[in-house]
Amino acid sequence: MNDAEALDRAARAAEAWGGLATPPRLIVNRENAVFDVTLASGQRAALRLHRPGYQSPETIISELRWTEALADAGFPCPWPQRTVDGGFIHTPDDGGPIASVVLWVPGEEIGAMGEQFGGTADEQTGLYRRLGGLLADLHLTSDSTAPTDLTRHAWDIDAFCSDTPLWGRFWENPSLTPKESQFLLTARDDARDRLTKRGTDGYGLIHADVLQENVLRDGRQLYLIDFDDGGFGYRLYDLGTALIQHEGQPNFDALKAAMIDGYRAEGGTLTDDDAAEIDLFVMLRGLASTGWVMSRAAPDDTKQRTYAERGLRTARRWLDR
Numbered sequence: 149m150n151d152a153e154a155l156d157r158a159a160r161a162a163e164a165w166g167g168l169a170t171p172p173r174l175i176v177n178r179e180n181a182v183f184d185v186t187l188a189s190g191q192r193a194a195l196r197l198h199r200p201g202y203q204s205p206e207t208i209i210s211e212l213r214w215t216e217a218l219a220d221a222g223f224p225c226p227w228p229q230r231t232v233d234g235g236f237i238h239t240p241d242d243g244g245p246i247a248s249v250v251l252w253v254p255g256e257e258i259g260a261m262g263e264q265f266g267g268t269a270d271e272q273t274g275l276y277r278r279l280g281g282l283l284a285d286l287h288l289t290s291d292s293t294a295p296t297d298l299t300r301h302a303w304d305i306d307a308f309c310s311d312t313p314l315w316g317r318f319w320e321n322p323s324l325t326p327k328e329s330q331f332l333l334t335a336r337d338d339a340r341d342r343l344t345k346r347g348t349d350g351y352g353l354i355h356a357d358v359l360q361e362n363v364l365r366d367g368r369q370l371y372l373i374d375f376d377d378g379g380f381g382y383r384l385y386d387l388g389t390a391l392i393q394h395e396g397q398p399n400f401d402a403l404k405a406a407m408i409d410g411y412r413a414e415g416g417t418l419t420d421d422d423a424a425e426i427d428l429f430v431m432l433r434g435l436a437s438t439g440w441v442m443s444r445a446a447p448d449d450t451k452q453r454t455y456a457e458r459g460l461r462t463a464r465r466w467l468d469r
Contacts, residue, residue, distance in 0.1 A: 149177070149181065149197075149245070150177075151174055151177055154174060154177050154181040154183075154197060155171075155172060155174055155183075157181075157197055157240070157244055157245065157247075158172040158174075158181070158183045158185070158195050158197060158247070159171065159172055160240070161195065161197070161238045161240065161247035162185060162187070162195060162247075162249075164231040164232065164233070164235075164238035164247070165187055165188075165193075165229060165231055165232065165238075165249050166187060166188045166189065166232050167187075167188045168185050168186060168187060168188060169186040169187065169188055169190060170185075170186050172184070172185045172195060173185070175194075179199055179202075179376065180196050180197060180198050180199050180245075180376060181196070181197040181199075181245070182194055182195070182196050182197075183195040183196075183197075184252070185249070187229075187249075191229075191251060191252075192251070192252040193229060193249050193250060193251050193252055194226065194249070194250050194251075194252055194253075195247060195248075195249050196247065196248050196249070196250070197244075197245040197246070197247055198245050198246045198247070198248065198376075199245065200244075200245055202376075203376065204299075205237060205239060205246060206299050207299050207300055207301070208236070208237055208246055208248060209236045209237060210295075210298040210299045210300050211300065211375050211376070211378060212228040212236040212237070212248060212250075213236070213294075213295050213298065214290070214294050214295065214298055214300075214353065214375070214378070215227075215228055215250070215375055216228045216236075217293040217294050217295060218286070218289055218290065218293065218294070220293070221289050221292070221293045222289075223285060223286065223289045223372075224253075224282070224369060224370065224371040224372065225253075225371060225372050225373065225375070226250035226251060226253050226371075226373055226375075227250055227251040228248065228249070228250050229249040229250060229251060236248060253364055253371045253373055254364070254366040254371075255364035255365050255366030255369070255370075255371055256364060256365060256366075257360060257361045257362075257363065257364060257365075258275060258279075258360050258363045258364070258365050258370075259360030259361070259393070260360065260361065261359065261360065261361045262393075263360075264393075264394070264397060265360060269399065269402065272399055272402070272403065272406075273399075273402050273403060273405075273406040274406070275365075276390075276403040276406040276407045276410065277406040277407065277409055277410035277413075278368070278370055278410060279358075279363060279370060279390060279407060279410065280387070280406065280407035280408060280409065280410025280411035280412075280413075280414070280416075281410040281411065281413060281414035282363075282370050282372060282410075282414075283355075283358065283383075283386050283387065283390070283407075283411060283416070284410070284411045284412075284413075284414035284415055284416030285414055286354075286355060286372060286386070287352060287353070287354070287383050287386075287416060288414075288415060288416065290352060290353040291352060291353075294353055298353075300353075300378060300379035300380060301314065301356075301377070301378075301379035301380070301381075302379060302380050302381065303354060303356055303379055303380065303381025303382065303385055304343075304351075304380070304381060304382075305340060305343045305344065307381070308336075308339060308340075308343070308432045308435070308436065309336050309337075309339050309340035309343065313435075313436065313439055314436070315436045315437070315439045315440040316439030316440060316442050316443060317439060317442075318332060318336075318435045318436065318437075318438035318439035318442075318459060319332045319333050319336070320439075320442070321438050321439065321441070321442055321452055321455070321456045321459075322442070322447040322448075322452055323452040323453040323456045324456055328456070328460060331460065331463065332435060332438070332459065332460070332463060334467070335431060335435065335463035335466065335467060336435065338466070338467060339428060339431065339432060339435075339466075342425065342428055343382070346382070346425075350382055350383045350384060350417070350422060351380070351381065351382055351383070352380065352381075352383060353378065353379070353380060354378060354379065354380070354381045354382070354383060354385055354386045355372060355375060355377070355378050355386055355389075356377040356378050356379060356381060356385060356386065356389065357374060357376070357377040357378070357389060358372070358386050358387075358389045358390040359389065359390075359392075359393060360393055362374045363390075382429065383416075384422060384425060384426055384428075384429045385429045385432065385433070387404075387407055387408075387411065387426050387429065388426055388427075388428070388429025388430040388431075388432060388433050389429075389433045390407065391403060391404055391407070391426070391430050392430055392433045392434060392437070392458075392462070395430060395434065395458060395461060395462055395465075396458075396461055404426060408423050408426075427462075427465055427466050427469065428466055430462050430465075430466075431459075431462040431463050431465070431466040433462075434458050434459040434461070434462030434463065435459050435462070435463065437455050437458070437459065438455045438456050438458070438459035440455070441454075441455040
């Protein structure tokens, strides 16, 4: 879907929410197309056209029911807006992308995709201490408020370690050598054993995509956005995902320690054994992303190797512990 088509579809979809006061402004057209809009009511909002084939109407509604419960409870996340008919989504008659609308969240990304954020060492660890607290708040608030009949992805053993992982067969990334591919399979098998021993300990609703660009900062207040990948999974995966973009950086261990402190300070359950396994979940994100890029870039695109090398590094870090 090109930008012009996306803009046209957004304007038409907005009628389900009573129309717009001004034309939609496209923010990004990648996984989903997201627009900055002003509803006819005057409220600023974000309109999202969901990419076809990833989530069903049922799972999108579940996401919005979950985040509505979170926002109602005071958790800092986008607040879903109902259509004029009281629904959560608009499904066009022509089979085009489903639309949803949430209130606009203030603030700026804590860091751009693929870039290290700035600030002093103390500012960086302070930020990740607050982020750890935010994730504890997410997990605890989800446990106490989320509807019990949600339908979402499962970020479980099969999603990461089966022959058909949720984000693709990462060991078949075209940039890998046969030896590297086998090494990732060894890492996968080790992860499967670890997750089997863990069982359902520390399992529940998770965001599953806590990247810098999905955390907004307005002063000292942090907001978590883009729950598109959220579902049921290991809570430690949220911490691992929040750290993956800092893998290999000098501040990695300091950020991890700060996040652990913040998570515990806000009442999150995180034992010493859990803390020792965070690198396992950093690796699981590294492996999953090595598969994710396969369907989003040409086989000879340099992105294939970039993601594969990161996956290899996270696997070495975990297996060499």
